Structure formats: C-alpha cells, structure tokens
Amino acid sequence: MSGEDNLLKLVEVEEPEEQDYLLQEQVGFILRKAHQRHVSIFAAHIGDLTPPQFAALAKLRDVGETSQNQLGTLIAMDAATVKGVIDRLKARGLVELSKHEVDKRRLLVNLTAEGRDAIERLIPLAREITRETLAPLSAKEIATFMKLLAKLA
Amino acid sequence: MSGEDNLLKLVEVEEPEEQDYLLQEQVGFILRKAHQRHVSIFAAHIGDLTPPQFAALAKLRDVGETSQNQLGTLIAMDAATVKGVIDRLKARGLVELSKHEVDKRRLLVNLTAEGRDAIERLIPLAREITRETLAPLSAKEIATFMKLLAKLA
DNA sequence: TTGATATCATTTGCATACGAATGAATTTCC
DNA sequence: GGAAATTCATTCGTATGCAAATGATATCAA
Numbered sequence: 001m002s003g004e005d006n007l008l009k010l011v012e013v014e015e016p017e018e019q020d021y022l023l024q025e026q027v028g029f030i031l032r033k034a035h036q037r038h039v040s041i042f043a044a045h046i047g048d049l050t051p052p053q054f055a056a057l058a059k060l061r062d063v064g065e066t067s068q069n070q071l072g073t074l075i076a077m078d079a080a081t082v083k084g085v086i087d088r089l090k091a092r093g094l095v096e097l098s099k100h101e102v103d104k105r106r107l108l109v110n111l112t113a114e115g116r117d118a119i120e121r122l123i124p125l126a127r128e129i130t131r132e133t134l135a136p137l138s139a140k141e142i143a144t145f146m147k148l149l150a151k152l153a
Numbered sequence: 154m155s156g157e158d159n160l161l162k163l164v165e166v167e168e169p170e171e172q173d174y175l176l177q178e179q180v181g182f183i184l185r186k187a188h189q190r191h192v193s194i195f196a197a198h199i200g201d202l203t204p205p206q207f208a209a210l211a212k213l214r215d216v217g218e219t220s221q222n223q224l225g226t227l228i229a230m231d232a233a234t235v236k237g238v239i240d241r242l243k244a245r246g247l248v249e250l251s252k253h254e255v256d257k258r259r260l261l262v263n264l265t266a267e268g269r270d271a272i273e274r275l276i277p278l279a280r281e282i283t284r285e286t287l288a289p290l291s292a293k294e295i296a297t298f299m300k301l302l303a304k305l306a
Numbered sequence: 307t308t309g310a311t312a313t314c315a316t317t318t319g320c321a322t323a324c325g326a327a328t329g330a331a332t333t334t335c336c
Numbered sequence: 337g338g339a340a341a342t343t344c345a346t347t348c349g350t351a352t353g354c355a356a357a358t359g360a361t362a363t364c365a366a
Contacts, residue, residue: 021276023211023228027286027299028191028204033229033306035188036353038181043354051181052322058176069344075176076186079345081323088321105331105344123174133180136304145301146180151289152298153186189323196324205352222314232315234353241351258314258361 038133045125045132049118052077052085054126057094057111057119065110067100094118191286198278198285202271205230205238207279210247210264210272218263220253247271 023029042051049057055075060066063074072082086109089095094115100106111119134142176182195204202210208228213219216227225235239262242248247268253259264272287295 021211021279023208023215025299026279026283027302028188028195028282029208029228030299030302030306031184031188031191032204034302035181035184036229037306038184039353042181050321051185055176055182058174062176067344075182076189077322078324080325080347081321083346084322103332103344107345126174126179129181130179133305137301141301141304144297145305146178146183148290148294148298148301149180149183149187151294152286153183153190192323203351220314230352231354233317233355234351236316237352256314256362260315 038129041132042129045129046122049122052081053089054119054122056082056085056089057115058123058126060095060109060111061116061119065108067106068097068109069106071109089115191282194285195282198282199275202275205234206242207272207275209235209238209242209262210268211276211279213248213262213264214269214272218261220259221250221262222259224262242268 039051042054046054052075056071059071059074066074068082068086069079071086072079075082077085086095086097090097093112095109096112098108098110100108134145137145192204195207199207205228209224212224212227216224219227221235221239222232224239225232228235230238239248239250243250246265248262249265251261251263253261287298290298
C-alpha cells in the first residue's frame with residue numbers, strides 16, 4: 001500500500017512536465033512575423049518589384065557590374081535563388097548580362113539605363129518603407145533595435 | 154543675375170542627391186538575414202521538419218483540435234500556405250483531419266498520437282534553437298531585443 | 307424567408323529559398 | 337605540367353508565402 005502510494009506520488013511529482021513552451025514568444029516565430037510585416041509594407045509601396053529584386057538593383061547601383069555569384073553573396077542569396085531573381089530582372093530589361101572575358105565561368109550583371117532610372121526612382125520609396133517598418137519604435141528604440149538585430153544577422 | 158545666382162545656388166545645394174542609401178543598413182534587409190540565420194540554425198537541429206511545420210504542431214499541442222483556418226491565424230499563415238503545411242503533416246501521419254459536424258465548411262485538424270510524441274520530443278530541441286539564435290546577445294540584450302521585436306511584429 | 311454578405315477551404319500562378327547534383331572553367335599544389 | 341580541389345553557374349525537387357479566383361456553406365438583414 002505505502003509502496004503503491006509512493007509510486008503514485010512519484011508519478012504525480014514528475015508529471016508537471018507541461019513546462020510552457022510558447023510558440024508566440026520564440027524569436028524565430030516573431031522574426032518570421034516581423035519579416036512578413038515588412039514585406040507587406042514593401043508591397044504596399046512598391047507593387048511591381050519584390051524586396052529581393054529591389055535588393056539586387058540597389059546593390060548593383062552600389063557596386064556596379066559584378067558576377068551573378070558575387071551579387072548573390074552581397075545580397076545574401078544562394079546561387080539558385082539569385083539566378084531566378086536576375087532572370088526576372090533581365091526579362092524586364094532592368095539588368096543586362098554579359099560574359100566575363102577572362103574568366104569564362106562568370107556571368108556579369110549590370111544595370112541597364114532603365115534599371116538605373118528605376119532604382120533611383122525607387123530609393124525614396126524604400127526610405128519610406130524603412131521608416132514605416134520602424135514606425136512602432138521611438139528614435140532611441142530604433143537605434144537599439146538595429147544594433148541588436150545586426151548582431152543576430 | 155542675382156536671380157540666376159540664387160537658382161544656381163539652389164540647385165547646387167540640393168544636388169548632393171547621392172544621399173547614401175545603404176541596403177545593408179535597412180531593417181528589411183537585416184530582418185531577412187536574421188530570419189535566414191534562424192532557419193539555418195533550426196535546420197541544423199531539426200532536420201526533418203520545417204519551422205512552419207513545427208509551428209503547426211506546437212500550436213496544435215497548445216490549443217487542441219481547431220479548424221485549418223483558425224490554425225493558420227494562430228501561426229500567421231494564410232489559408233493557401235497552411236493547407237500545404239497541413240497536407241504534408243497529414244501525409245506523415247502527424248496530424249489527422251476530420252469534418253466539423255455542425256459547420257460543414259470547416260476542416261478540423263488535430264495531432265495524432267505520433268504527432269503528439271513528435272512535438273513533445275522536439276520541444277527541447279526548439280528551446281536550444283531559440284537559445285542558439287539569441288546566443289550573440291547578452292541576457293539583458295535579449296530582453297530588450299525581444300521587447301522591441303515584438304513591437305515590430 | 308430569401309437575397310446579400312461573409313467565412314472556410316481549395317486551386318492556380320508566381321516568387322523566393324535552399325539542398326543536392328551536374329558540368330564547365332579555373333586555381334592549387336605536388 | 338597535370339591531377340585534385342575549388343569556383344561559377346545551372347537545373348531539379350521540395351517547401352514556404354501570398355494574391356486572386358472559385359465553390360460551398362453560414363450568417364445577416366430587409
């Protein structure tokens with residue numbers, strides 16, 4: 001009897017295993033939602049270009065002609081992803097491709113005149129997108145958040 | 154003359170238009186990278202389930218049986234996306250579907266015994282994933298970051 | 307009660323995102 | 337110099353993610 005009681009007690013004591021794991025409090029989950037919100041704000045301001053496409057154009061504006069692979073590194077996209085993005089930008093006449101004369105493996109990417117116009121025109125909208133994404137935070141909070149976010153990325 | 158001078162002056166003053174827009178400093182871009190890093194950490198710990206799939210299981214564990222749509226709301230997925238996620242979980246026997254007896258539009262989703270085992274087994278790994286994702290920050294920084302990130306999401 | 311609205315689920319189409327495999331070209335190193 | 341390793345690009349397969357259209361069912365309101 002006391003044996004059974006102890007066994008029962010043991011089970012009961014170890015039972016409260018329901019240690020709360022709250023999905024909605026996990027970084028990954030909130031990070032995903034914050035990213036979703038940003039993409040939504042982006043789409044509301046720039047409807048005919050996606051964030052990755054914009055990133056490619058903005059980076060090409062910074063660095064000028066580069067290889068597809070190098071561009072991918074600069075905007076944090078793997079080779080397969082960057083290819084799709086560049087293909088679509090090329091189909092719209094915003095970038096042009098050429099072969100590297102020396103290293104025949106490389107595919108050079110550059111802005112067309114139209115692509116340069118487009119990115120210059122879009123940058124003010126992008127500033128507004130950044131502003132709106134950060135709108136829930138005060139200036140001081142923004143500084144803190146960006147510093148910490150950068151550490152995580 | 155002074156009119157022309159003023160005009161010229163005005164143009165010159167406003168000319169430094171090359172106001173730097175640095176992609177790598179924009180929230181959206183860093184948010185995307187931070188999310189990528191998290192997904193990578195997730196995959197390193199839980200190889201056979203994606204973050205959205207895990208989220209579905211974890212939420213079903215919390216709330217029990219719900220409609221597919223309602224589940225989507227709880228884990229921030231639209232109807233089309235949640236359908237795909239649930240389909241794959243069902244194909245693996247981790248969730249089961251049934252029709253709502255009263256409201257015939259609704260498709261009820263619930264964990265199977267196997268699904269419940271899986272999520273219980275995975276939660277410790279998920280804790281570790283959260284820990285590792287936040288590892289670049291101190292305890293105090295984590296508290297600050299989570300508070301601000303939640304405001305943005 | 308019925309006609310207008312709203313909700314739930316599905317499907318289609320498009321765009322990331324990434325692992326893995328492949329082929330071509332280059333670099334390394336013995 | 338030449339084999340091995342590396343790099344660049346492409347392709348395939350799978351999985352989100354979302355807009356828009358559609359069909360079935362429920363709810364609301366006149």
